[in-house]
Amino acid sequence: MIENSFNRRDFLKVLGWGSATVALSGCGNTSVEDGKEFVTSYVQTADYIIPSIGTYFNSTCAQCDAGCGIMGRVREGRVLKLEGNPKSSINNGKMCGLGQAGVQAHYNPDRIREPLLRNGDKGEAITWEKALGLINEKVGGVRAENVAFLTGGVSGHVKALLKNYLDALGSGHHYVYEAVAPSVMRAANKKAYGVEMPRLRMDKAKVILSFGADFLGAWISPVHFSQQYARFRKADNGKRGVLVQVESKMTLTGANADRWLVIRPGTEGIFALGLINALAAAGLSVPGDVAAVVKEYTTDRVSKDTGVPTEHIAKLAALLKERSPSLIIAGSAAEGYAHGSQNATAIALLNQVLGNVGKTVEGSSGIPFPQMAPTTGNRQALQILNDNMAQDKVKVLFSYGSNPVFTAPASMKLKENLKKVPFKVAFAHYMDETAVEADLVLPLNSALEDWGTVMPEYIADGAQLNIRQPLMEKLHPGTLGMGDILLALLKQRRPEEYKGYEDFYSYLRNAMVSNKGALGGANADDNTFWEAALSHGMVKLVGSPINISSHVSANGLVVPAPFVEDSTYPLHLIPAVSASLRDGRNANEPWLQESPDPLTTIVWDSWVEMHPKTAAKLGIVEGDIVEVASKSGAIKAQVYVFTGIHPDVISVPLGYGHEAMGRYAKGVGVNAFKILDPVFDKETGELAMHETRVKVSKAGQRVIIVKDEGPAGGNQMGRKIAVRMSSDKVNLSKEV
Amino acid sequence: MYCFLRLSVLLVGLIVSASSYAANAVQPLTTADDLGPKVEQPIEFPHDRHAGDAAKGGMEINCMYCHTYARRSIVAGIPPLQKCIGCHQSIESVRETPRIKKLFEYWEAKKAVPWKKVHDLPDFVRFNHERHIQRFVFAQNKPVQEACGYCHGDVKTMTVARRQKPLSMGWCVSCHQKDHPVDATSTKTTHGPNDCWQCHK
Numbered sequence: 001m002i003e004n005s006f007n008r009r010d011f012l013k014v015l016g017w018g019s020a021t022v023a024l025s026g027c028g029n030t031s032v033e034d035g036k037e038f039v040t041s042y043v044q045t046a047d048y049i050i051p052s053i054g055t056y057f058n059s060t061c062a063q064c065d066a067g068c069g070i071m072g073r074v075r076e077g078r079v080l081k082l083e084g085n086p087k088s089s090i091n092n093g094k095m096c097g098l099g100q101a102g103v104q105a106h107y108n109p110d111r112i113r114e115p116l117l118r119n120g121d122k123g124e125a126i127t128w129e130k131a132l133g134l135i136n137e138k139v140g141g142v143r144a145e146n147v148a149f150l151t152g153g154v155s156g157h158v159k160a161l162l163k164n165y166l167d168a169l170g171s172g173h174h175y176v177y178e179a180v181a182p183s184v185m186r187a188a189n190k191k192a193y194g195v196e197m198p199r200l201r202m203d204k205a206k207v208i209l210s211f212g213a214d215f216l217g218a219w220i221s222p223v224h225f226s227q228q229y230a231r232f233r234k235a236d237n238g239k240r241g242v243l244v245q246v247e248s249k250m251t252l253t254g255a256n257a258d259r260w261l262v263i264r265p266g267t268e269g270i271f272a273l274g275l276i277n278a279l280a281a282a283g284l285s286v287p288g289d290v291a292a293v294v295k296e297y298t299t300d301r302v303s304k305d306t307g308v309p310t311e312h313i314a315k316l317a318a319l320l321k322e323r324s325p326s327l328i329i330a331g332s333a334a335e336g337y338a339h340g341s342q343n344a345t346a347i348a349l350l351n352q353v354l355g356n357v358g359k360t361v362e363g364s365s366g367i368p369f370p371q372m373a374p375t376t377g378n379r380q381a382l383q384i385l386n387d388n389m390a391q392d393k394v395k396v397l398f399s400y401g402s403n404p405v406f407t408a409p410a411s412m413k414l415k416e417n418l419k420k421v422p423f424k425v426a427f428a429h430y431m432d433e434t435a436v437e438a439d440l441v442l443p444l445n446s447a448l449e450d451w452g453t454v455m456p457e458y459i460a461d462g463a464q465l466n467i468r469q470p471l472m473e474k475l476h477p478g479t480l481g482m483g484d485i486l487l488a489l490l491k492q493r494r495p496e497e498y499k500g501y502e503d504f505y506s507y508l509r510n511a512m513v514s515n516k517g518a519l520g521g522a523n524a525d526d527n528t529f530w531e532a533a534l535s536h537g538m539v540k541l542v543g544s545p546i547n548i549s550s551h552v553s554a555n556g557l558v559v560p561a562p563f564v565e566d567s568t569y570p571l572h573l574i575p576a577v578s579a580s581l582r583d584g585r586n587a588n589e590p591w592l593q594e595s596p597d598p599l600t601t602i603v604w605d606s607w608v609e610m611h612p613k614t615a616a617k618l619g620i621v622e623g624d625i626v627e628v629a630s631k632s633g634a635i636k637a638q639v640y641v642f643t644g645i646h647p648d649v650i651s652v653p654l655g656y657g658h659e660a661m662g663r664y665a666k667g668v669g670v671n672a673f674k675i676l677d678p679v680f681d682k683e684t685g686e687l688a689m690h691e692t693r694v695k696v697s698k699a700g701q702r703v704i705i706v707k708d709e710g711p712a713g714g715n716q717m718g719r720k721i722a723v724r725m726s727s728d729k730v731n732l733s734k735e736v
Numbered sequence: 737m738y739c740f741l742r743l744s745v746l747l748v749g750l751i752v753s754a755s756s757y758a759a760n761a762v763q764p765l766t767t768a769d770d771l772g773p774k775v776e777q778p779i780e781f782p783h784d785r786h787a788g789d790a791a792k793g794g795m796e797i798n799c800m801y802c803h804t805y806a807r808r809s810i811v812a813g814i815p816p817l818q819k820c821i822g823c824h825q826s827i828e829s830v831r832e833t834p835r836i837k838k839l840f841e842y843w844e845a846k847k848a849v850p851w852k853k854v855h856d857l858p859d860f861v862r863f864n865h866e867r868h869i870q871r872f873v874f875a876q877n878k879p880v881q882e883a884c885g886y887c888h889g890d891v892k893t894m895t896v897a898r899r900q901k902p903l904s905m906g907w908c909v910s911c912h913q914k915d916h917p918v919d920a921t922s923t924k925t926t927h928g929p930n931d932c933w934q935c936h937k
Binding site: 034035036037038039040041042043044045050051052053 | 772773774775776805808809810811813814815816817818842843846847848849850851852853854855856899
């Protein structure tokens with residue numbers, strides 16, 4: 001009865017008075033809670049530590065493999081925020097969003113806190129003594145060649161210890177695997193210039209022509225390249241460099257370019273050879289053998305093959321001829337095909353013809369300690385491991401720093417093959433897809449509470465040994481550093497050699513101090529040298545410079561004709577590497593899920609990027625859920641209609657679609673790695689990431705895409721805040 | 737009938753609201769004492785023994801000998817355990833007393849003493865010790881115990897410290913409205929800042 005008569009209006013009146021009361025009582029003294037909170041002081045502390053005032057300690061970022069130097073602001077024993085270390089010549093005090101999220105990797109609630117041993121479907125917490133004893137027992141029970149160690153890219157003292165452990169076991173099976181790596185480019189560079197990773201001097205270039213290298217977003221060392229790019233844009237002589245980006249799907253770098261040329265997927269090599277021909281026609285001196293190879297790549301043919309209008313090819317050739325030195329970069333868009341090596345070689349040839357080698361493409365520096373030099377990975381290593389597992393050749397498998405169950409295409413059947421391995425050990429921060437499959441999971445310290453050294457692969461000049469040191473006490477007493485675990489395992493095998501080292505810290509300190517002469521501390525006493533190294537967060541190394549040679553031969557360089565149409569799978573799938581999520585290892589950091597994709601502004605989900613023309617043809621609008629099917633599998637995701645993509649191409653970002661890992665990663669988006677076709681680069685055997693052909697069909701539902709971009713899209717609500725101009729209205733020749 | 741029911745519900749609501757408002761509303765603009773609750777500490781630290789007058793058996797140690805951060809940080813801070821031990825390792829006479837034994841237990845276990853916060857401001861208030869100490873102790877040459885005592889009361893007479901003042905906004909403002917000489921010698925006066933953002937930032 002009373003319910004009927006007591007209507008909504010009256011209810012709101014009472015509610016209103018109630019909330020007013022609550023609001024008023026907030027003005028009082030009620031929040032002073034004497035004697036409720038603890039105020040814990042230090043037991044012992046240095047004089048410079050003052051409560052409430054931050055102290056900065058240097059270390060090395062672990063969010064990607066670029067190896068930027070970081071400074072952590074520490075207050076009351078907690079690390080609060082990371083900044084770039086100004087002394088590091090990789091990032092010079094700057095930092096990216098991915099690096100900023102490093103504190104979320106550290107404080108993550110889903111971190112594993114104690115060693116877990118498989119008991120049926122569950123992980124049972126065990127002690128470290130038991131876990132390490134179990135490893136000793138298992139590796140002792142099998143032949144050495146049946147032990148395999150799978151890692152991501154490793155360097156520094158952990159790499160040296162890992163090698164010693166494998167030597168102690170008598171097994172050389174160390175597979176280094178990186179899911180997203182410029183492996184084809186490294187091989188092509190080695191062939192063309194004699195070094196895998198030449199130094200790209202963007203600051204010296206007057207024109208940059210980049211074939212899909214997203215060097216401002218996710219390519220090799222983006223923070224370093226961003227600074228070089230800034231100097232390229234505002235050169236000391238006042239002349240602004242011109243960036244031309246050629247790719248099939250717009251990247252962040254493409255969005256920053258003066259001229260973005262959309263190209264048919266896979267025709268990058270043809271475009272490069274066509275440019276050489278156009279340059280020769282414009283009067284650039286081109287060696288006879290090269291001219292002979294490129295002469296059939298006439299501008300008309302190249303325009304037809306690549307879809308780039310003839311006038312743009314001519315303008316670009318004129319620009320490159322006029323402004324020297326230039327810099328031509330081969331990125332993932334060029335190398336992701338079965339003929340990726342040829343594409344990369346054609347692009348290297350263009351650099352050579354333009355005379356850039358030695359000017360903007362420089363040699364690197366040798367590394368004085370080869371045992372600590374970075375080991376770069378590729379997908380071929382995973383393929384070999386997978387084959388060995390399928391043939392029951394692997395009895396004990398260690399996995400560290402990679403998540404192959406997530407990143408391997410479904411066609412590899414890696415998960416099934418993994419089940420054939422009787423004992424699998426995963427060193428992990430989270431229960432990711434690979435750790436879930438493991439028999440023993442060993443929890444690692446976060447990068448902000450761990451000791452170690454990192455030798456970055458790409459550094460502007462010289463060489464550098466980065467120090468990683470704890471910024472605070474361990475959050476969870478049950479975790480250990482990788483170095484500590486390897487040292488404990490080595491003590492099982494070579495007790496005499498390693499018994500003097502209580503922990504990895506004492507090993508590291510001893511290893512550094514006893515080599516201080518070569519590490520630039522010849523005149524300092526041990527403590528001074530060590531304290532300085534920790535204080536700077538790095539040690540500069542003097543390596544003999546490796547000179548660059550240029551001997552790209554045009555002979556035998558064949559770039560295949562463009563793809564033929566496939567009526568069943570008419571579209572090309574480009575798996576996009578985003579600046580935040582990369583290969584998905586950081587997907588459980590909510591800041592990264594929350595930070596909008598720079599081009600689409602989408603958050604917390606995967607999407608299928610599609611050209612408006614393609615969408616219209618298929619009757620698709622933004623927000624439609626579509627099924628993207630390849631020969632190897634299918635995924636479902638929302639469509640985002642976007643003009644920055646070739647009409648024959650759709651793109652899905654990588655890193656989403658975790659089935660495990662943690663509360664922020666699990667179930668968000670779909671995993672595009674899974675549907676990649678097993679097509680490989682013919683020369684290097686690398687997985688050709690851009691070769692997958694797909695068909696798209698509507699799945700029926702439609703959603704509202706969660707994105708930062710307003711409902712008016714690019715219209716700016718009619719206010720014309722940023723004036724837009726269509727690209728064909730821009731006259732690039734004015735720049736010359 | 738329904739109407740009466742409705743009215744009664746409304747009236748009850750009103751009375752409850754009004755009475756809870758009344759209980760919280762009045763914040764006196766006064767410096768009168770407002771004794772906080774007794775706080776149980778892991779070790780009953782005798783402030784009177786350390787800072788009290790010599791005539792009463794105290795040692796007259798300056799507040800800032802232990803709360804050394806007060807002049808350079810927004811918090812006064814609890815001294816690190818090593819500071820207690822620094823003196824007490826040479827004071828044999830009290831070495832075997834229960835409190836000191838407990839202190840050394842913490843020290844030997846390298847464990848921090850879990851002190852309870854006695855003066856706890858809400859998180860939206862930013863009180864800066866450094867500003868007040870610099871002004872009153874170093875610019876105006878006020879005795880340290882007097883300056884600290886404006887907010888903390890006569891700590892030198894207490895054992896375990898207890899909140900003496902209301903620490904409410906009205907109470908803070910009542911002091912900020914008074915004129916103070918800018919330093920020890922000047923005749924110029926000024927009052928404390930009254931901008932909201934000085935404390936609420």
